[in-house]
Amino acid sequence: MWKRLKKFGGPGLFPVPISTSNLHTPRKETVLRHLSQGLGGDSGREAVLFAELERRLRDYHQAEHCVLFSTGFWALVAAIKLRALPGKSQVIIPSLTYRRLADVVYWAGLIPVFVDIDPADLAVSPRAIAENIGDETALILAVHPIVNCCQVTAILEVSRRSEIPVVFDAVESAHETHAGRRIGSFGVGEIFSMHASKLVNGLEGGYVCTNDAEFAAALEGYKTGAPVYYAGATHRGLNGLPHFGHAAFALAGLDELAGNVSHNQSIYTCYRKRLADQAGIRLLEFDEREQTSYKNIVIEVREDFPVTRDALVAAMNLESILARKHYHPPLHKKRFSYPVIVRDMTQTNLAESRYLNLPCGSRVTEQDAHTVCDFIGFVAENHELFKEAV
Numbered sequence: 001m002w003k004r005l006k007k008f009g010g011p012g013l014f015p016v017p018i019s020t021s022n023l024h025t026p027r028k029e030t031v032l033r034h035l036s037q038g039l040g041g042d043s044g045r046e047a048v049l050f051a052e053l054e055r056r057l058r059d060y061h062q063a064e065h066c067v068l069f070s071t072g073f074w075a076l077v078a079a080i081k082l083r084a085l086p087g088k089s090q091v092i093i094p095s096l097t098y099r100r101l102a103d104v105v106y107w108a109g110l111i112p113v114f115v116d117i118d119p120a121d122l123a124v125s126p127r128a129i130a131e132n133i134g135d136e137t138a139l140i141l142a143v144h145p146i147v148n149c150c151q152v153t154a155i156l157e158v159s160r161r162s163e164i165p166v167v168f169d170a171v172e173s174a175h176e177t178h179a180g181r182r183i184g185s186f187g188v189g190e191i192f193s194m195h196a197s198k199l200v201n202g203l204e205g206g207y208v209c210t211n212d213a214e215f216a217a218a219l220e221g222y223k224t225g226a227p228v229y230y231a232g233a234t235h236r237g238l239n240g241l242p243h244f245g246h247a248a249f250a251l252a253g254l255d256e257l258a259g260n261v262s263h264n265q266s267i268y269t270c271y272r273k274r275l276a277d278q279a280g281i282r283l284l285e286f287d288e289r290e291q292t293s294y295k296n297i298v299i300e301v302r303e304d305f306p307v308t309r310d311a312l313v314a315a316m317n318l319e320s321i322l323a324r325k326h327y328h329p330p331l332h333k334k335r336f337s338y339p340v341i342v343r344d345m346t347q348t349n350l351a352e353s354r355y356l357n358l359p360c361g362s363r364v365t366e367q368d369a370h371t372v373c374d375f376i377g378f379v380a381e382n383h384e385l386f387k388e389a390v
């Protein structure tokens, strides 16, 4: 190990850096087969491809409607804008989450209100949501965490009791189930992304699943830029149309989903075995009673590990192991050029310095995962050399 490390003048552990993105590349023939269906320069052929993808996604998620968008970001903006109660200004969101989530709320013309997580699942806490609902609350934007799901049933119950609508950012829980039921099938509006880093790689793309026909029709209009009348208000739409090339890529990704997930499972299993006896490191385990994609690997660097999370990440990054601090910084510690509201952040503040995402996905091999674990062990044994978070 010594001789290979860049830190000691060696060539490095990985000639090509390994990342935390899924980056599944479907087979060329599969992509071309779908692409040729949409090629020909007329919008009719493209529409066939979009309809095929929407049908496949409805089946996959067991949702009645699926509306494609250009990206997950704009799908979120559209869903928030349409679902938010008219005349109210605030949207409840977690802080320990996707780095652009507050921007999404801002683009919908509303003010993000950051609330705390439940330390048990690192997802937005249903209790924190309930406690922070006020006169100006227009919407709850719940977000599924990277490992497993948020407390869907409890959050739906808070929404029902308070009569505040909820939508789910379900990007990280594509392929998963909650209480045996498919994420995407809960009806209220669940948003997914097909960015290259996600499970189904459409290069770019996003979609909303819902069981509400009126909401689906409003989303369809909204993404063409047309004014949309929905739930007592008129909304000016935006251009959120998907591209058929992305749809072809996504269809190929869906064709190859089983292989994608089983690869991820093999990587996860490898990390789980190897990290089980690494003192101070706790792997966040997938709940295997549910269906899961095994897509990302998140560990907790505990106080009994001899170097800090930040020092470990820095040491890894130097060796081309592109581990990432988990949702760092939490959004309430960032500076914004628009108003935001911060509520109690006790659990978020405790979690922010502990977790990290390890390399995974289609371009990481089991051998790579072993090397990463070897390196973690090496850092632990030689901790005096790795104290500094550079």
Ligand SMILES: *Cc1c(COP(=O)(O)O)cnc(C)c1O
Pocket: 071, 072, 073, 074, 098, 143, 169, 171, 172, 192, 193, 194, 195, 204, 205, 206
């Ligand atoms: C990636 C991501 C998004 C945004 O999706 P894009 O398609 O990249 O715009 C939203 N939410 C979460 C949790 C994400 O991980």
